[in-house]
Amino acid sequence: MKKIFNIIEILNDLKDLEKKIYLDSPEVFVDFADRIAENNLDEMVLFFATKYNYLSIVKFILNNDIVNLNNPSKNKQFATVKEHILAAATQFNAKDIYDYIVNYDTKLEEENTEDDDIETFLKTVGEKLSDLCGQVDLGGGYYKEPSKAKTSQSKKEDVADTKPNTDKPETVESTPSTDKNTDSKVEQPQQSNMYEPKFICPNCSCNIFETGYSISEKVNYKYSKDEKKLVVTSKEQENAVTCSKCGYTIEQLNPAFLENICTVQNCKKCGKDLTSAGIVTKMKTEYDSESNSFITSKKSFHCAECDSELTDYQVNYFKL
Structure with a gap:
């Protein structure tokens, strides 16, 4: 049986990876940070995990069936995701990742054989146990993507489950409203600054x-x-x-991690809403003798009300 992984296991590695991407390419960092915040560990994340040699992230993505190596690559230079990642592993000398992906198909085939034998046995027990068994394969559900073992019916249910989450910000009860009969679509622009914290359970999604x-x-x-x-x-x-x-x-x-997510719009010190109080950008510069000019060595963001520095979560959330 496949192990149910928890994204907490790789949070530190993801955070380190974000920092490296930011130093190399701030433009790419914004897109990458958005994907991490949305738990969207796709081919792009797999590529950068390979580029910076984070085997733990690669294993997490593949072992949870988040990315299928045999799917067409979004990079038109390669036919499949596998070809793309193997090329990246070769280019950036990520030998451990290269070996892991090359041997992954064999490893996956052995695991699938074991899973098929167990599934066949469980089906003989009865419909209820079969339904229960269907709830065990939850690796892909954590990222709101149907796993390979799901039926067409379960895929429809997944779509039905995810739609309310997408529409949720339009009907947040905490948003002030003087007219209860007003159409939610009309109220939506007034709620554009609302923040809805989200953390997906790895077991029930x-x-x-x-x-x-x-x-x-x-x-x-x-x-x-x-x-x-x-x-x-x-x-x-x-x-x-x-x-x-x-x-x-x-x-x-x-x-405390969940608390940080929940209060991302508020200053951690004075409690002011940063969307109202404002954010101040501070830059530290150092003199570069080669270019005979000052260059930015550090950038930080602070609450305009109390000058408290924003957390990494807040910086990513506001896309600063």
Whole structure:
């Protein structure tokens, strides 16, 4: 059976990769950061992971069936995605990635044989168990893309599930409205600055900000002789989040990470809405002796109200 991966496992690598792309090509960085923010790990992400030799990201994308190596490449110079990535691995001397992709078809064939045997067995148990089995292959669902094993009916259901998420910003309840009967399409321009946080559960593909999530707290007790009862000595929030819809525990997902996503429009220090308060750009320059001129060595973005520096999430969100 295939392992259900969690994107948290490669968040650090994705962040490092974003920084390298930004230094090499700020124009490409904007497009790349948008894809990461939308969990759209497509051929472009696979290419840059290969260029900068991030084997962990390549494995994650392929093992979760996010990109099919045999699909036509978006780069017209190559017939398939596989040819494109192998060429990139050769060009940028990513030997480990090259070997992994070359041997991937053999590895995938062995895994598919095991999966087919298990699926055949489960179908004999009955319709209910078969339905349950159909919910286990969720690698592609995390990215809202149907996996190879899904039927045409399940694909239709996926489309039906994703459409409400696309239209959701048009009907956000928190948007002020004086006329409840006003058409949502008319209200949409007024809601253009609204931000809807999103984190997709890797198990059931729902947005946990919509369906809800729970966190666990580690509480230590001891018996008090003076009070003659148990008293709380300490409380500690555990580093895990559980999806309220399916009960799946997303390990190593820090609740603070979700909080950062939720408040991306607000300054982390003064709490002002950055779309109203404004953002100040600061640049540090250094003298370059070769060109006999000053060049920008660092750029940062700050809240215009309190001068607090924006987080990486906010910089990516505002496409700065």
